[in-house]
Amino acid sequence: MSKKIVNKVFRSVAQILKNSGNTKRLALATAASTLGLVVCAPQQANAVTLEQREYGTLIKQSSYESFFGSNPFANPQKYNFEWAYVENFETNALQRPELSSSQGQFFKGPGTDSVDSDGAFDTEGKFIFDGGVIDGDGQDGGSYGSQADGITFGFAPSVETNNGLPTAIGFVVTDGHDKFDDVLTTLLVFGKIGDGPTQQLDHISLDLGGTQNPDGKTSDDYFVGFLTNTSDIRIESIFVSNSSGYADGVTPYNTPIEVDHLAFGEGTMISTGAPEPLTVGGTLLALGMGIGMKKKLAKKDSTKDQSQN
Numbered sequence: 632m633s634k635k636i637v638n639k640v641f642r643s644v645a646q647i648l649k650n651s652g653n654t655k656r657l658a659l660a661t662a663a664s665t666l667g668l669v670v671c672a673p674q675q676a677n678a679v680t681l682e683q684r685e686y687g688t689l690i691k692q693s694s695y696e697s698f699f700g701s702n703p704f705a706n707p708q709k710y711n712f713e714w715a716y717v718e719n720f721e722t723n724a725l726q727r728p729e730l731s732s733s734q735g736q737f738f739k740g741p742g743t744d745s746v747d748s749d750g751a752f753d754t755e756g757k758f759i760f761d762g763g764v765i766d767g768d769g770q771d772g773g774s775y776g777s778q779a780d781g782i783t784f785g786f787a788p789s790v791e792t793n794n795g796l797p798t799a800i801g802f803v804v805t806d807g808h809d810k811f812d813d814v815l816t817t818l819l820v821f822g823k824i825g826d827g828p829t830q831q832l833d834h835i836s837l838d839l840g841g842t843q844n845p846d847g848k849t850s851d852d853y854f855v856g857f858l859t860n861t862s863d864i865r866i867e868s869i870f871v872s873n874s875s876g877y878a879d880g881v882t883p884y885n886t887p888i889e890v891d892h893l894a895f896g897e898g899t900m901i902s903t904g905a906p907e908p909l910t911v912g913g914t915l916l917a918l919g920m921g922i923g924m925k926k927k928l929a930k931k932d933s934t935k936d937q938s939q940n
C-alpha cells in the first residue's frame with residue numbers, strides 16, 4: 632500500500648471519528664498515522680478456521696465480542712485493506728451509500744442480539760464505537776435480521792471505494808432459533824469475475840453450533856467472512872439465512888436470523904511474515920458507525936421489529 636493511500640484511509644477514519652465526537656480514538660488514529668503503527672487494540676486469541684473455496688476463502692470464528700478485539704479483518708497482521716467499512720446497525724439506517732439491503736429489518740430493544748461491545752453513548756448521546764461493556768449481553772445495541780426470509784446485502788462502488796466493489800465481506804451471526812438444535816446457516820455470495828456477468832460465486836452451508844438463543848446472550852456469536860481469491864473477483868451481494876429441517880422434505884424450513892458488524896472492503900490476506908509498517912498502518916478500517924443516535928431513543932424501543940428497512 633502506498634503512503635498516499637495510507638494517509639487517505641487515515642483521513643477518512645479521522646473525519647468519521649471527528650463527526651462522531653469520539654475524540655479519544657481520533658487522537659489515537661492521528662498519532663498512529665504519523666508513526667505507521669498498529670492502531671487496532673490487541674486481538675483476542677480467537678480460533679479462526681479458514682476453508683479454501685473455488686472463488687475465495689471462507690473464514691469462521693466461533694466467538695466475537697468487539698470489532699477491534701475480535702474481528703479477524705481488524706487484525707493488521709492477518710489482513711490488509713485498501714478501504715473497508717463496518718456497519719453495526721446502531722441506528723435505523725445504513726450508514727454507507729455503498730451498502731444496501733433488500734430484505735430484513737433493524738432490531739432494537741430487549742431481546743436484541745447486538746455485538747457485545749455495541750450500545751455505548753457519550754453524555755451528548757453520540758455513539759461510541761466499541762464502547763460498550765463486554766458483559767455477555769448484547770441487548771443495549773442494535774442488529775439486523777429476518778424472521779424467516781433471510782437477508783440480502785448489496786454493495787455498490789463509489790469514489791470512496793476507488794470505484795471498486797469489495798473483495799472481502801464479513802458479518803457476525805448473533806442469533807438463530809431457540810427451538811431447534813439443527814439450525815444451518817446459508818451464505819450465498821454473488822459477484823463478478825473480471826468484466827464477466829454477475830454470477831453466484833459460492834453457496835456455503837454453515838453449522839454454527841445450532842444453539843443460538845434470542846435472549847441477547849453473546850457467547851453464541853459467530854463471525855463468518857469471505858475473501859475472494861484474487862482482486863479480479865468482486866462481491867456484489869450476499870444472502871444469509873437460517874434453516875432447520877425441511878418443510879416438505881425438499882424445501883428448507885427457514886428460521887429467524889440476526890446479524891451484526893457487517894464489514895466489507897477491498898482486502899487481501901497476509902500469508903507470510905510480518906507486514907511492513909506502511910501496510911500495517913493502512914489496515915485500519917474506516918468505520919461506518921451510527922452517529923449521533925440518542926440512547927434514550929434506543930431504550931424507548933421495546934420490540935425487535937418496529938423498524939422495517
Ligand SMILES: [Ca+2]
Binds near residue numbers: 763
Ligand atoms: Ca454488552
Ligand SMILES: [Ca+2]
Binds near residue numbers: 719745892
Ligand atoms: Ca450492533
Ligand SMILES: [Ca+2]
Binds near residue numbers: 806843848852
Ligand atoms: Ca447472541
